[in-house]
Amino acid sequence: MNPHYLNPAGRLFEFLTMIWDSPDGATVSAVWGGYFEADLTNEPAKFFSAVATMLVLPDQVRLQVEQLTKPPIAKPRLVRGVDGAEIVMSYAPSTTSTTIQILKSHFDKGTLSDLETCSDILSHGLSNPQTAESSEDESTLDAIRRLASEIMVEATKSDSALPEEVSNLLWENAESIVRAVDLFKISGPEGIVREFDRFAGGILLRPQVRVAIVQVPSVMDKIVDLGKKVLVIGALIAMPGDLLLHGVDAYAAIEPLLGAASPSSP
Structure with a gap:
């Protein structure tokens, strides 16, 4: 089991990594739909249910980081990658008219690295997957x-x-x-x-x-x-x-x- 799926920062990391690896010209709805296993045209309820779940992940990351006691990395640095993820999620209302290239303009490999580090910290002490x-x-x-x-x-x-x-x-x-x-x-x-x-x-x-x-x-x-x-x-x-x-x-x-x-x- 992928340990990143066990905390919200890791789930954002995997989601943005998938976006980063997707073709620039692809529509957001097509790429997200493939990840959600829900086609926007044929399964709009499932698609937007998945989007709604993704939208709350940034706040969940901030909340879990705030609850940490004596983290090995300063809390502001741990949540540094969340802002980029939040901007990406802000395109949820326009998934059919937006391309992946536009999403990529709002984050970089540094964002992914920050989210990965945050995920590793949040996962510390978890039961072995x-x-x-x-x-x-x-x-x-x-x-x-x-x-x-x-x-x-x-x-x-x-x-x-x-x-x-x-x-x-x-x-x-x-x-x-x-x-x-x-x-x-x-x-x-x-x-x-x-x-x-x-x-x-x-x-x-x-x-x-x-x-x-x-x-x-x-x-x-x-x-x-x-x-x-x-x-x-x-x-x-x-x-x-x-x-x-x-x-x-x-x-x-x-x-x-x-x-x-x-x-x-x-």
């Missing part, structure tokens, strides 16, 4: 995507025993998790954890949903397995102070409740 890689063929990210996709299939089976309300909740939340995996290089682990937090909240707040889920063991097992994988991803997040995400604990909250509601439980 290799812990999110299985010793088997399937990575944790792949497993999360597979389990969420399987939950979507379970929710749409014609012979499903799940009530329509529960099926809709499962499908919508699982689809959001799939999308968060697809956008990992933009939203990082936080995106996946937030979506699972919403998923778990939907289960925790609706006793009737929990009861319905435990009546279908194939669904319950997939949700529990999904939670375990999200815990692994959540362990990679280094969020300063009060920014620690509650979603990391979502699995710990729903697993006992599902187990307690299970017909096979004592």
Whole structure:
């Protein structure tokens, strides 16, 4: 797993590096769409959702740098590359009429170097990204995507025993998790954890949903397995102070409740 995806400075570094390596004459919408895996013409909602996620990264970098205690490099130098990235993102409303060459005029290799250094500092002390890689063929990210996709299939089976309300909740939340995996290089682990937090909240707040889920063991097992994988991803997040995400604990909250509601439980 690319360690730069684990913090906002690294995600900006990878994004601007991609822009730097792109053809000067290409349109911003085409290049960004390829990175977001969302075509602006055919998938505008996905495209602009990804853009919105990118737009908040500069502020996230500044906030995380401000929370650092005794950084090895002065904080103003650590955020020096953010200004260039912010100017690049300011072209979001005109992606179809702007070329990559125009974006490149607002930053240089020094900007990339500054963002890379900031990413390295923010990543210091993080759990080893290799812990999110299985010793088997399937990575944790792949497993999360597979389990969420399987939950979507379970929710749409014609012979499903799940009530329509529960099926809709499962499908919508699982689809959001799939999308968060697809956008990992933009939203990082936080995106996946937030979506699972919403998923778990939907289960925790609706006793009737929990009861319905435990009546279908194939669904319950997939949700529990999904939670375990999200815990692994959540362990990679280094969020300063009060920014620690509650979603990391979502699995710990729903697993006992599902187990307690299970017909096979004592």
